[in-house]
Amino acid sequence: LSPPSPVYDCIVVGAGIQGSCAAYHLAKNQRKTLLLEQFVLPHSRGSSHGQTRIIRKAYKEDFYAHMMEESYELWAQLEKEAGVQLCRQTGLLLMGPETGKDYQLMKDAMQRNKLPLVILNPEEFSQHIPNVNLTGGDGALVDTTAGVLYADRALSAVQRLFQVLGGVIKDGQKVTDIKPGPVVTVTTAAAVYQAKSLVITVGTWASKVLSPIGLNLPLQVLKINVCYWKEKVAGSYSVNRRFPCFIQLESQEASHDIYGLPSNEYPGLMKVCYHTGSETDPDDRDGQTDRSDVEILKRYVSRCFPGLVPVPAVVESCMYTVTPDLHFVLDYHPAHRNIVIGAGFSGHGFKFAPVVGKVLYELTMGQVPSHDLSPFRIGRFQPHAGSAQ
Numbered sequence: 610l611s612p613p614s615p616v617y618d619c620i621v622v623g624a625g626i627q628g629s630c631a632a633y634h635l636a637k638n639q640r641k642t643l644l645l646e647q648f649v650l651p652h653s654r655g656s657s658h659g660q661t662r663i664i665r666k667a668y669k670e671d672f673y674a675h676m677m678e679e680s681y682e683l684w685a686q687l688e689k690e691a692g693v694q695l696c697r698q699t700g701l702l703l704m705g706p707e708t709g710k711d712y713q714l715m716k717d718a719m720q721r722n723k724l725p726l727v728i729l730n731p732e733e734f735s736q737h738i739p740n741v742n743l744t745g746g747d748g749a750l751v752d753t754t755a756g757v758l759y760a761d762r763a764l765s766a767v768q769r770l771f772q773v774l775g776g777v778i779k780d781g782q783k784v785t786d787i788k789p790g791p792v793v794t795v796t797t798a799a800a801v802y803q804a805k806s807l808v809i810t811v812g813t814w815a816s817k818v819l820s821p822i823g824l825n826l827p828l829q830v831l832k833i834n835v836c837y838w839k840e841k842v843a844g845s846y847s848v849n850r851r852f853p854c855f856i857q858l859e860s861q862e863a864s865h866d867i868y869g870l871p872s873n874e875y876p877g878l879m880k881v882c883y884h885t886g887s888e889t890d891p892d893d894r895d896g897q898t899d900r901s902d903v904e905i906l907k908r909y910v911s912r913c914f915p916g917l918v919p920v921p922a923v924v925e926s927c928m929y930t931v932t933p934d935l936h937f938v939l940d941y942h943p944a945h946r947n948i949v950i951g952a953g954f955s956g957h958g959f960k961f962a963p964v965v966g967k968v969l970y971e972l973t974m975g976q977v978p979s980h981d982l983s984p985f986r987i988g989r990f991q992p993h994a995g996s997a998q
């Protein structure tokens with residue numbers, strides 16, 4: 610007979626970047642924590658895989674800019690603890706119609722929050738960034754604090770630190786049943802576990818995990834085609850030359866943003882993607898074969914990035930979990946205060962993970978969270994449900 614499993618202080622379900630960071634904060638605060646993951650780690654079937662993500666403070670909402678102040682500090686601390694470089698400063702080039710709403714809101718917010726930014730007029734732009742064509746009527750500014758986050762490296766570093774702090778990871782164990790109660794019971798094919806509190810950070814699987822425990826959130830799962838484009842002259846858009854990340858707002862070609870990161874993980878290939886995709890079931894991601902976004906990107910790349918071959922050389926897959934307002938879900942389960950949810954990161958959550966992990970930890974402890982979580986409440990979708998504060 611195997612010995613009974615201990616009652617953990619907390620079980621975290623889902624070992625993507627959000628769950629791993631929550632588990633790290635729990636272990637750092639002496640909580641006996643189990644992190645459960647359905648796949649064998651590392652894997653590329655969710656939202657946290659791949660080499661790179663953008664980190665930036667440029668946001669039109671002040672609450673994100675404020676969270677990023679702390680997030681930068683926590684990333685630096687993680688770098689120190691893990692002894693690996695996780696961020697590389699390149700700057701973020703923001704382009705968009707000068708009179709457009711989004712460009713103005715972003716610029717205003719950066720000025721209001723006194724973030725270091727450089728505004729480039731068209732002459733300065735072609736002088737400093739000769740291999741990008743700025744669209745007539747577009748403004749351009751650079752968030753100089755921004756850069757590249759090494760995503761895969763960050764995920765494994767956080768998981769390693771969690772284990773060093775005494776945390777337990779069990780991968781290849783899909784959670785198939787959750788029984789709420791003062792002690793929560795969690796079942797996988799391999800075992801039954803118990804904990805005083807539960808954190809659910811299951812990415813695109815959120816609806817599948819939450820609806821059996823009575824919570825239906827308006828989440829949409831999108832498959833993103835992650836496209837890499839060959840440099841005509843190798844290295845011309847390279848991170849080594851400090852070519853910046855970029856976001857293009859309201860381009861002629863697209864109804865959603867287009868964004869890119871300098872060539873880095875595949876030398877000679879720059880990542881340029883469309884900030885939306887087609888709806889999919891996370892368990893059948895590869896069954897979604899729509900490539901209409903790639904056609905949009907081809908037209909944009911050929912017009913604005915003349916130094917790239919306008920046909921993607923590599924296409925990989927990733928998924929977004931999108932909320933109606935594109936803001937995250939960070940809250941208690943409305944009926945069970947010892948179940949805490951982190952979901953709906955809407956394609957921009959990686960850079961916040963250390964802060965998200967911290968506030969999810971604070972919620973499990975019943976502490977007042979160190980950031981205002983009102984934009985992230987479940988009650989915004991369900992006006993009569995309870996909420997975090």
Ligand SMILES: Cc1cc2nc3c(=O)[nH]c(=O)nc-3n(C[C@H](O)[C@H](O)[C@H](O)COP(=O)(O)OP(=O)(O)OC[C@H]3O[C@@H](n4cnc5c(N)ncnc54)[C@H](O)[C@@H]3O)c2cc1C
Nearest residue numbers: 623625626627647655656657663784812927954958959960
């Ligand atoms: C193409 C792309 C580009 C992006 N660019 C940026 C960017 O530039 N900057 C930025 O900040 N963010 C960016 N993001 C967003 C960011 O990557 C995500 O917000 C973040 O990775 C979400 O992490 P997560 O932990 O919520 O989800 P996931 O990484 O998917 O983790 C959830 C985990 O839960 C596991 N799981 C699910 N169900 C179960 C179950 N029943 N039992 C056990 N385990 C389960 C899954 O297998 C998975 O490992 C991008 C995302 C994509 C796809």
Ligand SMILES: O=C(O)[C@@H]1CCCCN1
Nearest residue numbers: 663856868884956957958
């Ligand atoms: O989170 C980010 O910074 C990027 C912006 C562009 C779209 C993908 N996510």
